[in-house]
Amino acid sequence: MQRILIIDDEPSIRELLKDFLTGKGFEVVTASDGESGLNLLKEDKFDLLLLDLMMPGMNGMDVLREIASEKIDIPAIMITAYASVSTAVEAMKLGAFDYITKPFVLEDVHLAIKRALDVSRLQEENSRLKKELKKKFSTHKIIGNSLPLQEVIKFIEKIADTDSTVLVTGESGTGKELVAKTIHYNSPRARSTFVPLNCAAIPKDILESELFGHEKGAFTGAVTTRIGRFELANNGTLFLDEIGELAPSLQVKLLRVLQEKEFERVGGIKTIKVDVRIIAATNRDLEKAVKDGTFREDLYYRLNVIPLHLPPLRKMKEDVPLLIEHFIIEISKRKKKEPPKISHETMSYLANYRWPGNVRELENLIERLIILKEGDYITPDELPERFLENRHTPKVVTKSKLLSSEGVDLNVVLDELENNMIIQALEMSKGVKSKAASLLGLNRTTLIEKMKKKSIDFHTKTVE
Numbered sequence: 104m105q106r107i108l109i110i111d112d113e114p115s116i117r118e119l120l121k122d123f124l125t126g127k128g129f130e131v132v133t134a135s136d137g138e139s140g141l142n143l144l145k146e147d148k149f150d151l152l153l154l155d156l157m158m159p160g161m162n163g164m165d166v167l168r169e170i171a172s173e174k175i176d177i178p179a180i181m182i183t184a185y186a187s188v189s190t191a192v193e194a195m196k197l198g199a200f201d202y203i204t205k206p207f208v209l210e211d212v213h214l215a216i217k218r219a220l221d222v223s224r225l226q227e228e229n230s231r232l233k234k235e236l237k238k239k240f241s242t243h244k245i246i247g248n249s250l251p252l253q254e255v256i257k258f259i260e261k262i263a264d265t266d267s268t269v270l271v272t273g274e275s276g277t278g279k280e281l282v283a284k285t286i287h288y289n290s291p292r293a294r295s296t297f298v299p300l301n302c303a304a305i306p307k308d309i310l311e312s313e314l315f316g317h318e319k320g321a322f323t324g325a326v327t328t329r330i331g332r333f334e335l336a337n338n339g340t341l342f343l344d345e346i347g348e349l350a351p352s353l354q355v356k357l358l359r360v361l362q363e364k365e366f367e368r369v370g371g372i373k374t375i376k377v378d379v380r381i382i383a384a385t386n387r388d389l390e391k392a393v394k395d396g397t398f399r400e401d402l403y404y405r406l407n408v409i410p411l412h413l414p415p416l417r418k419m420k421e422d423v424p425l426l427i428e429h430f431i432i433e434i435s436k437r438k439k440k441e442p443p444k445i446s447h448e449t450m451s452y453l454a455n456y457r458w459p460g461n462v463r464e465l466e467n468l469i470e471r472l473i474i475l476k477e478g479d480y481i482t483p484d485e486l487p488e489r490f491l492e493n494r495h496t497p498k499v500v501t502k503s504k505l506l507s508s509e510g511v512d513l514n515v516v517l518d519e520l521e522n523n524m525i526i527q528a529l530e531m532s533k534g535v536k537s538k539a540a541s542l543l544g545l546n547r548t549t550l551i552e553k554m555k556k557k558s559i560d561f562h563t564k565t566v567e
């Protein structure tokens with residue numbers, strides 16, 4: 104139940120408000136002067152304060168000053184006689200949320216309270232979100248040593264502390280959101296909020312009010328005024344994800360905000376100015392969408408001030424082991440599990456996979472492997488079928504390994520070849536290691552060492 108504190112020296116007003124608000128489902132506590140009211144505020148938690156301005160002794164303004172200096176976080180609504188409206192305006196400068204004039208209509212008091220509670224809920228949510236994102240970012244770093252990724256990181260460093268709009272493109276799961284957060288948290292806007300909005304996930308008819316907010320009564324169901332993501336992101340960054348899905352009518356409205364830096368809430372007439380940096384992302388080819396006429400050309404150029412393209416994982420094969428190591432540590436910590444090791448053979452299957460789902464697919468795979476793992480090592484048997492397409496035809500694999508224009512990682516190829524040969528030798532010699540060793544021109548201890556290093560142990564198991 105939400106709790107309201109009323110501080111007013113007039114007993115009749117205290118009683119009237121208390122009865123009315125109790126009837127509306129609030130828990131109401133009253134105080135007859137500023138000092139005792141303040142004591143209650145310091146000792147107890149309230150969601151809202153109704154504060155009379157004119158009181159003998161400590162008046163409403165004094166109470167507000169004290170609230171500010173004690174850093175008590177509570178929305179306050181001032182109650183004032185019509186004659187002292189100018190003081191009420193002063194009070195709002197001191198941080199009061201709203202004021203109502205005496206004599207008042209009870210229903211107006213109720214509405215003012217609902218509005219204040221709604222805004223304070225949003226602010227709380229905002230600060231919770233902010234904390235969460237900060238936390239997330241500190242554990243989410245961009246990992247990768249490959250040339251394409253190093254270029255991306257250098258580029259981010261260069262552009263982070265500008266205010267320019269960035270358009271992040273790349274296939275699904277390549278890290279577009281991670282990059283957007285990294286830009287925000289490495290910019291002077293880091294102290295304000297990073298507000299994400301997925302344009303594809305929110306139904307078209309409510310997206311406009313999500314973006315710009317709405318005034319009370321703007322449409323059926325708009326019982327209170329709500330601020331939108333643009334206002335929430337003021338002084339911060341607004342991340343417009345899947346921008347390619349934005350409906351044409353909203354494309355026009357977004358274009359205007361980008362040009363003028365101002366807008367109106369849905370159903371509102373007041374023009375609201377904001378200072379927001381936009382980072383947009385899409386996995387669609389926007390240039391093609393412009394040609395097809397589904398995306399406005401002028402909006403495209405407004406968004407594409409700084410284009411940033413993220414490479415797919417299959418172009419950064421050398422980063423696969425690094426990413427695996429990173430996710431093993433992160434996910435094991437999160438799941439409170441012992442981090443497993445990955446055998447060489449498993450690693451070579453993973454490095455040579457095409458990764459249609461990119462880093463997200465890799466992250467999900469590692470999570471699944473950690474949950475399902477049986478021993479200390481993750482062996483190829485534990486990988487889903489699609490990773491093992493060439494598993495039982497080692498000869499064909501090695502023969503067909505022609506150098507393609509994309510290039511190969513020679514170490515991975517050699518490692519794979521070595522694995523295959525060892526496994527074949529073990530198969531031919533039915534697991535007798537000295538026989539297998541002589542087939543390979545190795546002595547027995549060297550073979551055993553290699554098997555250990557590559558964690559080839561499942562084969563002896565099958566033989567026995």
Ligand SMILES: Nc1ncnc2c1ncn2[C@@H]1O[C@H](COP(=O)(O)OP(=O)(O)OP(=O)(O)O)[C@@H](O)[C@H]1O
Nearest residue numbers: 244245246274275276277278279280281386462463
């Ligand atoms: N280079 C990287 N280093 C570490 N983690 C990464 C990297 N790239 C992506 N990730 C992680 O992979 C997951 C997917 O990334 P993200 O959500 O940013 O991708 P996206 O491009 O926005 O995908 P989608 O288009 O599907 O929305 C996230 O958990 C992210 O932290």
Ligand SMILES: [Mg+2]
Nearest residue numbers: 276279280344
């Ligand atoms: Mg995304």
